[in-house]
Amino acid sequence: xxxxxxxxxxxxxxxxCKYDGVSLGEVMLRLDPFDVPxxxxxxxxxxxxxxxxxxxxxxxxxxGLRTAVVTALVDDVVGHNIRNQLRxxxxxxxxxxxxxxxxxxxxxxxxQKGTLMNGVNFTFVGxxxxxxxxxxxxxxxxxxxxxxxxxxxxxxxxxxxxxxFNTGGIYTLISPASSQVALEAVExxxxxxxxVTADLNYRSKVEPDKNKAREINRKVVPYIGFLVGNxxxxxxxxxYETDVCKAAGFEEWLDAYKxxxxxxxxDYPNLTLIGTQWRGAGNADIIxxxxxxxxxxxxxxxxxxxxxxxxxxxxxxxxxxxxSGVLAALLKGKDLQTAVQWGAAHGILVQETPGDxxxxxxxMVLSEVNRAISGGGIKAxx
Numbered sequence: 188x189x190x191x192x193x194x195x196x197x198x199x200x201x202x203x204c205k206y207d208g209v210s211l212g213e214v215m216l217r218l219d220p221f222d223v224p225x226x227x228x229x230x231x232x233x234x235x236x237x238x239x240x241x242x243x244x245x246x247x248x249x250x251g252l253r254t255a256v257v258t259a260l261v262d263d264v265v266g267h268n269i270r271n272q273l274r275x276x277x278x279x280x281x282x283x284x285x286x287x288x289x290x291x292x293x294x295x296x297x298x299q300k301g302t303l304m305n306g307v308n309f310t311f312v313g314x315x316x317x318x319x320x321x322x323x324x325x326x327x328x329x330x331x332x333x334x335x336x337x338x339x340x341x342x343x344x345x346x347x348x349x350x351x352f353n354t355g356g357i358y359t360l361i362s363p364a365s366s367q368v369a370l371e372a373v374e375x376x377x378x379x380x381x382x383v384t385a386d387l388n389y390r391s392k393v394e395p396d397k398n399k400a401r402e403i404n405r406k407v408v409p410y411i412g413f414l415v416g417n418x419x420x421x422x423x424x425x426x427y428e429t430d431v432c433k434a435a436g437f438e439e440w441l442d443a444y445k446x447x448x449x450x451x452x453x454d455y456p457n458l459t460l461i462g463t464q465w466r467g468a469g470n471a472d473i474i475x476x477x478x479x480x481x482x483x484x485x486x487x488x489x490x491x492x493x494x495x496x497x498x499x500x501x502x503x504x505x506x507x508x509x510x511s512g513v514l515a516a517l518l519k520g521k522d523l524q525t526a527v528q529w530g531a532a533h534g535i536l537v538q539e540t541p542g543d544x545x546x547x548x549x550x551m552v553l554s555e556v557n558r559a560i561s562g563g564g565i566k567a568x569x
Contacts, residue, residue, distance in 0.1 A: 191377065191412070192377055192457035193377055193380055194412055194459040194484075195413060195459050195460050197380070197382065198350050198351065198382045198517060198518065199382075200350075204349055204350045205348055206253050206343075206347065206350065207244070207254060207349075208243055208349070208351045208352070209353075209355065210255075210257065211256075211257045211358060211368070212242040212256070212330075212331075212355060213239070214235055214236070214256065214304065214306075215234065215236060215307060215308050216265055216308075217236045217307075217308050217542070218232070218307065219232040219234060219310055220311055222314060224317070225322060228309075232271065232326050232542075233246050234541075234543055235544075236503065236543025237543070238355050238356075238358070239256075239353060239354050240258060241508070241543050241544050243255065243256050243321045243353075244273065244544040244545075245278075245507065245511030245533060247276055248277050248545060248548075249545050249549055249552060255278060255281065256273060256278055256279075256283065257283075257343070258332045259328075260284075261286045266285070277306070280345070281470075284329075286329045302327065303327055304324070304329070305329060306324065306325040306330070308322065309322045310503060315470050317471060319471060319502060321392075324540030330358075331361055331363075331364075332362075333351065333365065334364050335364065335367040335371050337368070340371060343380050344379035346377070349381045350382065351381065351384060351514055352372065352384070354419070355387070356376040356404060357390055357559070360390075370407055370410070372422075373385075373410035374410055377410055382413070384413040384415065385413075385414060385508070386415040386420060386506065386510055388415075388416070388420060389423035389424040391421050394494060399568060401426045404424045405425065410427065410457070412457070412458065412459050412460065413461070414458050414461045414462075415461075415506070418440070421448070421451060425451065427447050427451055428447075430502045431443035437467065437475070445481075445488060452483040454499070458483055461481040461483065462481060463509070463512065464477070464478045464505060464506055464534045465477040466505065468502075469496075470549070471502070472498055473496050473499070474497055474538070476493070476534065476535045477490065478490065478531035478534065479491075482523055489524045489526075490530075491527045492559035494559055499535075500538065500540060501540065501542065502538050504543040504544055505534045505535070507537075507544075508545055510528035511533060512526075512531070512532060512534060512552065513530035515528070516528075532559065533552050536551065
């Protein structure tokens with residue numbers, strides 16, 4: 188590895204870049220069966236969502252930043268719905284690679300039979316002791332077809348210029364070629380002075396073989412500046428064990444997590460930040476919520492205010508919104524203590540509304556930060 192890895196202290200200025208953030212990943216159409224399990228559903232709500240692209244949506248919609256997504260979709264009504272929802276969040280969709288349905292034999296063409304498709308998932312949010320459940324239809328999705336060389340990263344990072352680039356552990360494992368595309372992207376980003384973030388976000392339904400997942404992720408992590416991952420993700424995706432019980436409270440969990448991330452930072456000295464949200468879930472409706480950010484250079488940990496026994500509507504996207512909250516603070520020149528507070532606040536707020544992405548603005552994030560710090564309640568705005 189010859190590239191110098193960009194630190195969070197080296198994020199480019201806004202005036203020098205076309206984009207504040209660019210995300211590489213899969214984006215799917217999410218069908219939500221309201222408050223009944225999918226097997227019994229007779230009506231659905233429709234959202235878009237994806238582990239990596241949710242970050243771009245949060246940065247754009249909530250924090251008013253300039254973002255784009257790099258992904259692939261089939262050029263049909265489902266793909267158009269996903270694109271339109273991204274646009275509604277304020278995300279630039281010009282970087283989407285489209286597969287036409289003319290079946291013309293080219294590398295970016297398919298038929299109208301669904302031989303190649305846009306990814307779809309059915310996500311029931313859960314209720315009480317009934318856990319959330321997601322069923323995926325992604326094996327033949329367009330984004331799996333992307334190959335190294337398909338995307339002009341030099342134009343994106345060099346000519347147009349980007350302040351922060353993010354991808355994640357879902358995309359890197361989604362196809363035999365996806366890790367090569369991600370590796371090509373993070374190499375180019377560092378070469379052009381872009382700060383790189385990745386969420387390990389391990390999913391067994393994407394890659395059940397943890398050894399294979401670890402082999403791939405260990406190739407990508409040396410190019411990352413900010414690594415997002417809780418103790419379970421760091422174990423599943425990289426192989427670092429954290430000695431803590433599942434029922435541990437935040438303080439006990441944090442002591443164990445500190446030991447783990449110090450080992451990760453020692454093995455990957457390129458990392459300048461490591462962090463995650465913490466979720467203590469008694470059931471599907473009520474959680475406790477915290478967050479931590481580790482400054483590796485100064486061996487210093489920053490934690491957010493702990494929220495206890497918070498009723499939620501939909502846990503999906505909490506980690507993605509934590510990431511976008513932290514990144515938004517960094518992009519706006521805030522310190523690390525502010526960044527972890529923004530990440531925690533944005534992460535809990537996204538869980539108060541249905542869907543993968545937030546439906547709140549920056550003012551509400553700041554209000555939630557202040558409420559949590561002060562330990563105050565909720566006052567109606569009239």
